[in-house]
Amino acid sequence: MVKQMGFVFNIDLCIGCKACEIACRNENQTVSAVKWRKVSKLTDDTYLSISCNHCSSPECFRVCPENAFTKRGDGIVQINSNLCTGCGLCISACPFGVPQYDPELHKVSKCQMCYPRQDKGFLPACIEACSTGAIGMENLDNFCSREAVSTIPGFPDSRLTNPSIVFYPAKKRKRYFLN
């Protein structure tokens, strides 16, 4: 069955704790310079945690001269490190800065949506690690929610690649700063 698995990210639930980022490293034992998932501050009171978005029209896939990228039936964009020569074209092509150059192996690697875990019936490591449930995963081909939006301010322009991620935006909160 062809589907498009993607991330669902709830801005209000993300506390910026980086458990997902380090859980990804723990699962994949990536070297220090290589970050498959990154948590960053989006605004003064919101955070964003993103990895590869397993885009519908992946630019990485299109530009790679070695055809190292493949897209699985479930939508996961994989990179075959045996084919990767480390030329870095995908790094500059991806609007989200996702592919990571590994200075030790001289190859590029990136989030593979933990397909080895998924194939065994487990959730991706980042989703499992998120204690607030800020990151989720859905088949976006038939996901529909009235509150979810396809992009949020601060997220790179997504029209080119159509990334497989949707967001629940932040609600407005009340503040009493010092008089």
Add this chain to the structure above:
Amino acid sequence: MEIYRNACPRNCFASCSMLSYVNNGEIIKVSGDPKHGFNQGRLCAKGYAFTQYVYNPYRLKYPIMQSPRGSGNWKRITWDKAYSIIIDKILELNVRYGSNLACGYNKFSGNLGLLHYAVEGMFNSFGPHTKPVGNPCLISGEQAIKSSFGQTVSLMPEKMVDANLIVIWGANPAVTNVHQMKFIFKARQKGAKLVVIDPIFTQTAAKADIYIQVNPGTDGLLAHAIAKILIDSSLYDQEFIDNQTTNWIEYRQYVSTEVNITEVSQETGVSIEGINELAHLYSLSKPCATWIGFGIQRNKNGRENISAINTLAALAGTLQKGKGGVYYAHNGLEDFPANLLNHQGPKHSNINTSREININKFAEEAIKLSEPPLKFLWIASRNPLSQDHDFKKWELLFHELELIVTVDLFMTRTAELSDIVLPATTHFEDPDLIISYWHQWLSYNEQAIPAYFESKSDLQIARDLTKKLNECSPNFSNFPHELEPIDWIEREITPSIKELYSLKSYKQLLDGPHLRNEEKHSEGSSSMNFHFVIPNKIASSSEASTNVIEDQDSNPFKLITPQSLLRIHSQYGTLSWLSSEKDEAIVELSEYAAEKYWISEGEKVEVYNQNGRIAATAKINRYLPKKVILVNQVGKNPINQVIVHEENSNIGKSSANFYDSSVNIRKWRD
């Protein structure tokens, strides 16, 4: 691949149970333990970095010794050599002074495992010696809770899910207690409101429905003002007041004569609208969870401020059954025999007890000791030269000491200034029992891998050292060195612990943590009598309330040194996965202060006062009160250099007042 059950021993609310995945004697990854009801199968970022902690290139592998002290001229020595130097010193001091009072230790919260009380047990086994007493962290709050409730109070933090209103006073769980956030968010999903009251616009404040910024140290005033509004509009819990309080009339008198809302608004910096909104919420929403954070007690008014928040919770009726409660901490250790901690040493012919010194003034009191002076110091589970205060006193003390031994996993600042450094194991390398100071789960920690190189646990060191000591001087120590870790664990699982945690034997803990089955409730228990703590005067901090820096202010800034996300105090500084936070001091200052002192973002500045100075990189925080600066806690260039703890003389023991220091800043000049 084998899977073992471990438990994080860090000084953290969560005391997570975790699983370690071991291949050929090496941990390849860790995960949270799904059977732990609090962390529910997840860890925090630091927890997920444990493979890097265990196999860290900076980890100490062998006993080492330097001479002269501080020279960095380290030589690897054997354990036997280390033991014999230590034993010679202990025995020689014993002959010189006729007792072991010249020997002492300094240990605190570097590892919360019950078996780490082996340090105390080992010193006890020598008979009278010099020991630290007190607690830098929790005493003020514990005492405030006891004076209000007449007892300690500990609620299951999982129950925060049922609250309709959650008010967090001075805690930042999004950084320090991430697993609690899911319970809070679940409550919110069911319609609860989250209120955060804090001088700092923290990561938790950013998630709050209502954030109330308050001048540091004025939380108590705010609580009394809300109490006054509840009283004036008869929105308090009359039934509770009539049946379960002791001095209501006196308190009502106090708020009516002493508490003026307009003045409180000025002092706390909270608008009248904000005060009213809080009062409205407290009066309406039940159950209401009031969470008193540890940050509140880091200043001189800490105890009074906590008492005031207790009072507000009582008045609002949130102590009534089903209506909420006060969350502060859980003293899980209280139930256990803590055999190592309480090990009884041999009697001395004319000295009855050990010499006790206040851990919050350890160096200061230790240098004053005479007859005999302190000459040998053992430091374990602690990095005082980074995390304590009053370093000038520590330098003086180190100068007086003849032998300093530090047990640690890494070359901390304290280790750098010691004579001998002994390598410690991680919790994956030794069995242990872990209880939390927040939730009520008991976890077993299995040994998953062999000890790293020559590292040893505090218990193993105590066993080896006391055995050898007795070989040199029979019966010098009465430490039962033949007991294995498992024997000590079995002795902690007494019949009453078995009942309390529904256990037949400790072995059941191998299948998962067990929950304590009694809750010590503040709510409903008819035995509880609430006492209103009436402040002598309104604890005022008028300095904080004027929000301008006058030219004559010598140290205009209040210094607050919160926990960072990827550290626990100075721990974890060497892990590259966590190094997006570099081990460098960052000073956050308000836009106002930056403008006034011509400091720009990223600039190198000096934070200083009469006690010392540190270099730090400036970061402008537009939400910071004008007269507050924040500095993170780093290992090698610690902000604690400028902190000196001044004990509040009239209330007895207190937590260390880390947030009472005032400092100045200026551009760095080389």
